[in-house]
Amino acid sequence: MHKVKIAVAGAGIISQQHLKAAKEVEAVKLVAIADVIREKTEKVACDYGINAYTDYIEMMEVEKPDGIIIALPHFLHKEAAVEAANRGINILLEKPMANIVEECDEIINAVERNRVKLMIGHIVHFSKPIIKIREIIQSNELGKLIMITDTRFNNYFKPERPRWFLDKKQAGGGIVINLGAHSIDAIQYTTCCGIKSVLAKLTYPDEYPGIEGSAQIFLELENGISAVINLNGYTSVKRDEKEYHFERGILKVTGEGLFIARKGQKEFENMNIVRNKQKDMVDQLTEFAASILSGREPSITGQYGKSIIKAIMGVYKSNETGKKIDLAKL
Amino acid sequence: MHKVKIAVAGAGIISQQHLKAAKEVEAVKLVAIADVIREKTEKVACDYGINAYTDYIEMMEVEKPDGIIIALPHFLHKEAAVEAANRGINILLEKPMANIVEECDEIINAVERNRVKLMIGHIVHFSKPIIKIREIIQSNELGKLIMITDTRFNNYFKPERPRWFLDKKQAGGGIVINLGAHSIDAIQYTTCCGIKSVLAKLTYPDEYPGIEGSAQIFLELENGISAVINLNGYTSVKRDEKEYHFERGILKVTGEGLFIARKGQKEFENMNIVRNKQKDMVDQLTEFAASILSGREPSITGQYGKSIIKAIMGVYKSNETGKKIDLAKL
Numbered sequence: 028m029h030k031v032k033i034a035v036a037g038a039g040i041i042s043q044q045h046l047k048a049a050k051e052v053e054a055v056k057l058v059a060i061a062d063v064i065r066e067k068t069e070k071v072a073c074d075y076g077i078n079a080y081t082d083y084i085e086m087m088e089v090e091k092p093d094g095i096i097i098a099l100p101h102f103l104h105k106e107a108a109v110e111a112a113n114r115g116i117n118i119l120l121e122k123p124m125a126n127i128v129e130e131c132d133e134i135i136n137a138v139e140r141n142r143v144k145l146m147i148g149h150i151v152h153f154s155k156p157i158i159k160i161r162e163i164i165q166s167n168e169l170g171k172l173i174m175i176t177d178t179r180f181n182n183y184f185k186p187e188r189p190r191w192f193l194d195k196k197q198a199g200g201g202i203v204i205n206l207g208a209h210s211i212d213a214i215q216y217t218t219c220c221g222i223k224s225v226l227a228k229l230t231y232p233d234e235y236p237g238i239e240g241s242a243q244i245f246l247e248l249e250n251g252i253s254a255v256i257n258l259n260g261y262t263s264v265k266r267d268e269k270e271y272h273f274e275r276g277i278l279k280v281t282g283e284g285l286f287i288a289r290k291g292q293k294e295f296e297n298m299n300i301v302r303n304k305q306k307d308m309v310d311q312l313t314e315f316a317a318s319i320l321s322g323r324e325p326s327i328t329g330q331y332g333k334s335i336i337k338a339i340m341g342v343y344k345s346n347e348t349g350k351k352i353d354l355a356k357l
Numbered sequence: 358m359h360k361v362k363i364a365v366a367g368a369g370i371i372s373q374q375h376l377k378a379a380k381e382v383e384a385v386k387l388v389a390i391a392d393v394i395r396e397k398t399e400k401v402a403c404d405y406g407i408n409a410y411t412d413y414i415e416m417m418e419v420e421k422p423d424g425i426i427i428a429l430p431h432f433l434h435k436e437a438a439v440e441a442a443n444r445g446i447n448i449l450l451e452k453p454m455a456n457i458v459e460e461c462d463e464i465i466n467a468v469e470r471n472r473v474k475l476m477i478g479h480i481v482h483f484s485k486p487i488i489k490i491r492e493i494i495q496s497n498e499l500g501k502l503i504m505i506t507d508t509r510f511n512n513y514f515k516p517e518r519p520r521w522f523l524d525k526k527q528a529g530g531g532i533v534i535n536l537g538a539h540s541i542d543a544i545q546y547t548t549c550c551g552i553k554s555v556l557a558k559l560t561y562p563d564e565y566p567g568i569e570g571s572a573q574i575f576l577e578l579e580n581g582i583s584a585v586i587n588l589n590g591y592t593s594v595k596r597d598e599k600e601y602h603f604e605r606g607i608l609k610v611t612g613e614g615l616f617i618a619r620k621g622q623k624e625f626e627n628m629n630i631v632r633n634k635q636k637d638m639v640d641q642l643t644e645f646a647a648s649i650l651s652g653r654e655p656s657i658t659g660q661y662g663k664s665i666i667k668a669i670m671g672v673y674k675s676n677e678t679g680k681k682i683d684l685a686k687l
Contacts (some may be wrong), residue, residue, distance in 0.1 A: 158608060167415035167627075173560045173571045176587055180607075226556050226575055228583035230503045232604070241503045241602060243583045245556055248678075253558035253573045255585050257506055259602045264618045272571060272589050274562070277510075288594045295594065310479065349577075351556060351681045 030056040031319045033312075034092040036083040036107050038062035038071045039189065041121055042098035043349050046075055048308035054133040054316040061086040068117060083107060087114050093319050094144075096312075100191040101199045105130035108145070112137035119315045123208045124332030126199030126357075128340055131333035140330060144318050146311075146325030147332030149212045153307035156285035160271055160278050161217045169289065170274030172218065175254035177210040177269045183240055183260025184232065195237025202260040203229065203242050204339050210256045211246075211338045213269060220248045221334060225341040226351040232261070244342055360386040361649045363642075364420050366437050367428035368392035368401045369519065371451055375426050376405055378638035381646040384646040386629045391416040395513030413437060417444050423649050424474075426642075427451060430521045431529045435460035438475070442467035447474040449645045454662030456529030458670055458687075461663035468659060472649050476641075476655030477662030479542045483637035486615035486630050490601055490608050491547045499619065500519040502548065505584035507540040507599045514562065514591025525567030533559065533572050534669050540586045541576075541668045543599060550578045551664060556681040557672040562591070574672055604660055 033055050035042055042060070049055045061080035062068035072079035079085035087095065087110065094117040097107045105125045111118050118138070124147050125131050138145040151157050164172055183202045184193070191197040198204065215221060224247045230240040244256040271278040275290040284302070286295035318325045340350040363385050365372055372390070378651040379385045391410035392398035402409035403505040408415035417425065417440065424447040427437045435455045441448050443566055448468070454477050455461050481487050513532045514523070514622060521527040528534065554577045574586040601608040605620040614632070616625035650657045671682040 105474070141641055173589070173591065174558070174573050174587070176508075176573075228504070228577065228581075230501075230573075243504050243506075243575065243585050245573065245585070247558065251558075255573050255575070255587065257504070257585065259503070259607070261503065261602070261604055261620070262607055262618060263621050263623045264607060265623070277589070277592055277594060288592060290591070290592050293593045293595070 029320060030054055031093040031316045032056050032058045032090065033094050033096060034059040034061070034086055034090050035096045035097035035098065035317075036061050037084070038064070038067045039098060042096070043071065044304070044308050045096045045098060045312065046071065048305065048312050051309045052312045052316055053200060055312060058092055059086050059090045067160065084110055087111060087116060092116055094119060095316060100189075100197050101126050101204070102197045105133055108134040109137040110141050112141040112145075115141055117315075117319050118312060119148060119312070120332070121144050121148040122150075122212070122332065122335070123199065123204050123339065124329065124336055126204070128333060128337050131336050135329040135333065144315075144325055145329045146315050146318065147327045147329065148311065149216070149327050149332070149335070150304075150307050150311055151209055151213045152216055152327060153310040154302045156280040156302055157213055157217060159285055159298065159300050160280065161219070163278060164217060164271070165219070169276040169278070172252055173272045173274060174252060175214055175269065175271050177214065177254065177256045178266055179206050179210065179257070180259045180262050180264050180266040181206060182263045184235070193235045193238050197239065198277040200339070200343065201231075201235070201238035202242060202258045203239055203244075203342050207242060207244065207256060207258055207342070208335050208339060209211075210258070212333050214246065214248070214254050215334065217252070217271070218248060218252065220250045220252070222246045222338045222354055223249045224351055224353045225338060225345050227345040229342070229346040242342065246338075358635045359650060360384055360644045361423040362386050362388045362420065362647075363424050363426060363427065364389045364391070364416055364422040365426045365588075366391050366416070368394070368397045369428060369569075372426070372428040373401065374634070374638050375428060375642065376401065376534045378635065378642050381639045382646055384650060385642060388422055389416050389420045407479045414440055417441060417446060422446060424449060424645060430519075431456050431469060431534070432527045433448050435463055438464040439467040442471040442473050442475075445471055445473060445548045447649050449476050449478060449642070450662070451478040451663065452480075452542070453529065453534050453669065454625050454659065454664070454666055456534070458667050461659065461666050465659040465663065474645075474655055475659045476645050476648065477657045477659065478641060479546070479657050479662070479665070480634075480637050480641055481539055482546055482657060483640040484632045486610040486632055487543055487547060489615055489628065489630050490610065491549070494547060494601070495549070498664070499549060499606040499608070502582055503546055503602045503604060504582060505548075505599065507544065507584065507586045508537050508596055509540065509587070509593050510594050510596040511536060512593050514565070523565045523568050528568065530563075530669070530673065531565070531568035531570060532588045533569055533672050537572060537574065537586060537588055537672070538665050538669060540588070541665050542586050544576065545664065547601070548578055548580070549584065550580045550582070552684055553577045553579045554681055554683045555668060555671040555675050557675040559672070559676040572672065576668075
C-alpha cells in the first residue's frame with residue numbers, strides 16, 4: 028500500500044492525540060515533528076521513532092511530507108497553513124481554523140492557489156453519537172426538530188492549561204473559540220444547516236482580559252430553528268451535554284453516550300452509542316490520508332471551518348454591541 | 358384571633374391547593390366557593406363545609422368576604438379582579454396576572470381606586486430553595502453571578518389539561534404564559550432585578566393555533582446578567598431545573614432540592630433544602646391574610662405581576678418579529 032508521509036507541527040496535547048491515531052492508520056507514515064520546545068519535540072520524536080525539529084518550516088523543507096498536521100497555538104494556524112500550501116503540502120488543520128475570518132480567507136486563497144488539500148480538524152464529525160443524531164434528524168423519525176441546547180462546564184483556567192490559551196492575541200479568545208467552536212460545529216453538522224444570527228452574553232475574569240470565561244449564546248439557524256449554547260469555564264464540575272428536542276421525542280448526548288426519549292416515554296433510554304475519541308482521531312486521519320491518495324476533497328473544507336469562525340466573530344461582536352448579529356451582514 | 362373571611366373563585370386544581378392550604382392558616386375562615394360547573398363547586402363546598410355558588414359575583418354580593426382568591430381561567434382574571442376591587446374586597450390573584458399588559462393596568466387602577474389589597478400568586482417567592490438562592494446571590498458568598506439557565510420539560514398537551522388552556526383567547530398563550538411565567542418570576546425574584554430585553558423563538562403544534570409548545574428565551578437583566586429559559590411541552594420526560602452560575606460556584610435546583618458546587622468541587626453537594634408546595638401555599642395565604650389584618654401591602658404587587666406579563670408580551674413579540682425586544686420600549 029502506498030503511504031502518505033505525514034509531519035506534525037506542534038507537540039502539545041492535541042498533537043499527541045494525532046500521533047497516537049497515526050499509528051493505527053495504515054496509509055500514514057509519520058516522518059517528523061516540530062515544536063519550539065526542543066526537549067518536548069525530541070521526547071515525542073523518540074517515542075514515535077521520527078525526526079525532531081524546532082522549526083516547522085525547516086521540517087517542511089527537509090522532510091518534504093505529503094501532508095502536515097498543524098496543531099499549533101491558534102495564532103500560528105494561518106502562517107503555518109500558508110507556508111505549507113506554498114510548498115505544495117496538504118494540510119490537516121486543527122480547529123479553530125484561525126483567530127479571525129480574514130485569516131481563514133488567507134488560508135483558503137493559499138490552498139486554492141497551490142491546489143493542495145485542506146481539511147479542518149472538526150473532530151465532532153467523526154463522533155458516533157453526533158453522526159447518529161444527524162441521521163435521526165434527516166430520517167424525520169422523531170418528527171420536526173424544534174430546538175437544541177448545548178451545555179459545557181469545564182475549568183477553563185486550570186493551572187495545566189498552556190499559557191498561550193490565556194492571551195487574546197495568541198488564542199483569539201477564550202471558552203467560545205476553544206470549546207464553543209465544537210458546540211457551533213455540532214449544531215451545524217447535525218442539522219446540515221448554517222447559522223443565520225447570534226445573540227450572546229459573555230463574561231471575562233479580571234485576570235485575563237479578552238479571555239471570556241462564560242457564554243450564553245442564542246443562535247438562529249438558516250432553517251429557523253433555534254439553539255442555545257451555555258459555556259461555563261469557572262467551575263470544576265464537568266458537563267458536556269447536548270439535547271435535541273423534536274415534536275415526537277428528545278435526543279440527549281453526554282459523556283456517557285446517546286439517549287433517546289420517544290413521545291410518551293417518561294425516561295431516556297440508552298442507545299448504547301458512545302464516543303471513542305481515539306477512534307474518531309483515527310477516522311479523521313484516515314479521511315485526510317485518503318484524500319491525498321485519491322485526490323478527493325476532504326469533507327470538512329476551509330469554507331466550513333471559516334463558517335465556524337464567522338459565527339464566533341458574531342458572538343464576540345454581539346457581546347460588544349448588545350445586538351443580535353446577522354452573520355450575512357458581518 | 359380575628360379571622361378574615363375568604364371566598365374562592367374557581368374550583369380547578371390550583372383552587373383546591375388554595376383550599377387545602379387555607380385549612381392550615383389560622384387567620385383564615387373559608388366561607389364560599391364559586392365555579393360555573395355546579396357539580397364541581399358543590400362537591401368542593403361539601404368537602405370544605407362552605408357555601409357553593411355558580412356565579413362569583415353573586416358569591417361576593419351575598420358573602421361579602423374580606424378577601425377573594427381568584428383562580429379562574431386566565432381570561433377572567435381581569436374581570437374578576439375589577440369586580441372584587443369595586444366591591445372593596447381584597448384580592449389574591451393567581452398568576453399569570455392577566456393575558457395582556459393592558460388588563461394588568463385595569464386591575465391596578467381598580468385596586469388603587471378602591472384601596473383594596475392586591476397580591477399576585479407568584480408562589481415561587483415562597484419556595485425555600487428559591488429563597489436560599491436569593492440569599493446566596495445577595496450574600497456574594499459565591500462571588501458575582503454570571504448567568505442563569507432555567508429548563509422545564511412537561512407534557513403541556515396531556516389529555517387531562519382543561520381545554521381552555523388550549524385556546525389562545527382564554528389562556529393568553531401556551532407554555533410561556535403558563536410555565537414560563539414561573540421561570541421569569543424566579544429569575545427576577547432571585548436576582549432582585551428586572552428584565553431589560555428578550556429574544557425568543559417559539560414553536561406551535563398544528564392542532565392549537567396560538568398555543569406555543571416550546572420556547573427558547575434569551576433574557577438580559579437590567580444589571581447586564583443573561584439568562585436562558587428552555588421550555589419543551591411536547592415531551593413526557595419531566596424536568597424542572599434551574600442553574601445559577603457564579604464566579605466561584607454553581608447552584609442547581611431541581612425537584613429533588615437545592616445543590617451547590619463551590620469552586621474546586623467536582624460534584625454538586627445536596628443542601629437539603631427542598632420545596633414543599635403545600636407549605637408554600639400556606640405561607641402565601643398567611644401573608645395575604647396578614648396584609649388584610651394589618652393593612653400592610655403584600656410583597657407581590659400588581660406592578661410586579663405586570664412586569665412578568667410585560668416580559669411575556671416581549672417574548673411573543675420577539676418570536677413574531679425575529680427581533681430582540683427592549684421591554685422599556687414595548
